[in-house]
Amino acid sequence: MNAPAPVSPWRLSVAPMMDWTDRHCRYFHRLLTKQTLLYTEMVTTGALAHGSVQRHLRFNAEEHPVALQLGGSDAAELAFAARLGEQWGYDEINLNCGCPSDRVQRGAFGACLMAEPKTVADGVKAMLDTVEIPVTVKHRIGIDRVESYDFVRDFVGSVSEAGCKVFMVHARNAWLDGLSPKENREVPPLRYELAYRLKRDFPQLTIGINGGVTTDEQIAKHLQQVDGVMVGREAYHHPWLLTGWDERFFGVPADALSRDEVEDQMVRYMERAFAEDGCPWYAIARHMLGLRHGLRGARKWRQVWSDHRLKPLPPREVWAMAQAHVVDQPETAES
Structure with a gap:
């Protein structure tokens, strides 16, 4: 009798959210789900190079599996930050290529990087050459009014050639001018079909989907098309939703607390x-x-x-x- 296929560690995750998913939030979420992958807030390479490493990277042992999300564009700085993340015990390094905030744009990283796939590829390769843990990318399906599937397909193709095997796709465009970060989570339309198409075109890659997911039924529907689902604000505002995920989506008997x-x-x-x-x-x-x-x-x-x-x-x-x-x-x- 064949053993069941292992469940992808990216099958379900809680999205990185600035000012929200700090170590205290992640400790709380881990009480509700043991299997779901948790992400840090975005930590910039500059903060790690010039600020308190302990303040930015400290986490609780109970949080595993936990991924460090980095913001930056310089390959050497990303490699340095990724090495720190691995030394501190994180299970994954994730590169932010989706944040549209003004601060991120001034630093020429986040969603801006989608227009520079070679820069992203160089950063990914530098990190992969430095660490043994997975290096992943979170990105949008496009920037500004560019709505062609070819844009995101070519981005994923270029970055995957550098060795990245996991892409978490926020299925909205990032409008870099005219919308606030909050509006960028609500105004650009969701186009899940582009993430689905990425999975069909790159079957060897792990493709996850993010954006607008609020129910277990939606999660289950997406998992018929892609490898993983990342839930953001719904997980934060309605955290009890997490308590059913281990059993339903990972097949692990829930050891649920009241x-x-x-x-x-x-x-x-x-x-x-x-x-x-x-x-x-x-x-x-x-x-x-x-x-x-x-x-x-x-x-x-x-x-x-x-x-x-x-x-x-x-x-x-x-x-x-x-x-x-x-x-x-x-x-x-x-x-």
């Missing part, structure tokens, strides 16, 4: 983080505010954890106050 148990683990983590480096509990609690979304009492529970007047209190006292509003029965809308 919401109360998750909250208890987060309070213990807050206490540990404060003891280790003085991290205040509210810097951590902000990431779990969606934990009780859809349950009765959720709004008042969330208000307690968000109340700036409670900042001087220890997290266990705040937890007790929040628990006073917890009701077991779910409702269709928050009360």
Whole structure:
């Protein structure tokens, strides 16, 4: 009897999100899913060359599998940053070729790089020559008003020739002029069929899809066409969605905690983080505010954890106050 085919580590992931997917957020998400790949916020090569490496690269051992996303365009700087990422224990290095923010454009990286596939290829090769862990690319399907499939096909083709085998495709164009980063996640239309076509044209590559995914049903539909799905803001705002992924999409029996148990683990983590480096509990609690979304009492529970007047209190006292509003029965809308 043949053994079942191994599940791709990129089958399901939580997207890198600036100001959101820090190590505290990833610790919280790992309590909800053991198998899903987690990504850091984008860390620029300049920040690693000139800033605090520990501040940017420190993570919790419980986060594995976890990938470091880099922002940069200089091959030597990318190789240096990738080496640091490997030394710190990350499972993957991902190059950002999709962020359209003004700051990223001024640095000539992010989505701008889609117009320079040779630069991306050189950076990927430099990183692959330096590290043993996978080097992957996250990108858009086009930039500005360029909507030709040939554009993204040629980009993937060029970068894959440098050795990249995994591409996470945000299925919208990035408009580099006239739209804010938020609008760039909403205004350019989603064209999933281009990501599907990439998989057909490059069957030897791992192709994942990102953008607008909000339900398990959508995930399952995409997985019929591509190798992986990356979920962004839905995972952050409605994190309980993650609790069903291990069993449904990885075939691993869920070792699920209850919401109360998750909250208890987060309070213990807050206490540990404060003891280790003085991290205040509210810097951590902000990431779990969606934990009780859809349950009765959720709004008042969330208000307690968000109340700036409670900042001087220890997290266990705040937890007790929040628990006073917890009701077991779910409702269709928050009360």
